[in-house]
Structures are given as C-alpha cells and as structure tokens.
Amino acid sequence: MSPFGQQLRELRRARKLTVNQLAVYSGISSATISKIENGKRGTPKPATIKKLAAVLKVPYENLMAAAGHIQAFPEEIREASEGYQSVYEIYQTAVTRGAEHLPIFNSQKWEHLSKQDIENLSKYFDFLSSEAKKRASSS
Known part of the structure; x- marks a missing residue:
C-alpha cells in the first residue's frame, strides 16, 4: 500500500464511508x-x-502534498489554510440563510x-447559539 493510499483509506474510514459510498459521492469509480x-x-x-478532498472534507493542498504533487506546507501555513476554510464555510452558511449582509x-x-x-462578541455569539439550541430542542 502506498502512503497516499493508506492515508486515503484512513480518511475514508474516519468519515465512516465505504469505498462504494466514497465512489458515489466523489464520482470516482469504486475500483x-x-x-x-x-x-x-x-x-x-x-x-x-x-x-476526494471535497468529499472527505480535507484541504485539497494536504492531499496534493500527500500524493507528492506539491511540497507539504509548513504547519503554520496549513493551520492558516484550515482556518480560512472554516471562515469560508461560515460565510457560505450565512449566505444560504440570507445573512451575508450582516x-x-x-x-x-x-x-x-x-x-x-x-471577546464580548464571542460571548454574545455563544449565548445566542445556546438560546437557539434550547429553542430547537423544545420544539
């Protein structure tokens, strides 16, 4: 097994996907x-x-490096990339809920x-999120 193949298997299993499920979601044959x-x-x-990266929800650059297509990023850059991905996902959620104008x-x-x-914004957001969860669980 190649290092990339091993990493792919570990990522797939961590996401609790079968080979067939990964194939369906990615459009790549199970074979x-x-x-x-x-x-x-x-x-x-x-x-x-x-x-594969999109389905497995991992940074594309990480898999490209694992496959040897690009040089691996230093840890600081990788962490920043993951942080930007999180911010992008938050923004996408806001757009789908019509809140991008905030x-x-x-x-x-x-x-x-x-x-x-x-820090105050963070605390307030935690409070709002907690209240929303309470409302959702009571309905």
Whole structure:
C-alpha cells in the first residue's frame, strides 16, 4: 500500500464511508478508489484528488502534498489554510440563510475592535447559539 493510499483509506474510514459510498459521492469509480488504497494504481491526478478532498472534507493542498504533487506546507501555513476554510464555510452558511449582509462580514467593521470587543462578541455569539439550541430542542 502506498502512503497516499493508506492515508486515503484512513480518511475514508474516519468519515465512516465505504469505498462504494466514497465512489458515489466523489464520482470516482469504486475500483479506482480500491486500487489507490491498495497501491495498485499510480498517484492520482490532481482532478481526482480534488474530488476526494471535497468529499472527505480535507484541504485539497494536504492531499496534493500527500500524493507528492506539491511540497507539504509548513504547519503554520496549513493551520492558516484550515482556518480560512472554516471562515469560508461560515460565510457560505450565512449566505444560504440570507445573512451575508450582516456587519460581521464587513472587514472594515473589525478594524477598530479591541481584543475585549472581540471577546464580548464571542460571548454574545455563544449565548445566542445556546438560546437557539434550547429553542430547537423544545420544539
């Protein structure tokens, strides 16, 4: 088994997906996925890796590095990339709920906030989230 194949199998299993499920969700045949995992197929092309990364919810760059297509990023860059991905997912959720117009998504609004202001925002958001969960569980 190749290191990439082993990593692919571990990621798939961590997401509790079968080879067939990963195949359906990614559009890559189950035979191809099986061959990759078992080291019986060469390094996947970037397009294949992109599909796998999307389904497995891992940064594309990480899988590209694991496959040897690019040099691995230093840990600080990888963490920043994952942070940006989280922010992007939050923004996507806001867009689907019609909330992208809120001032929290305006970077200019953040320029003058102090560390204490940001901590207060965080506490308030936690409070709102907690209240929403309570409402959802009581209905």
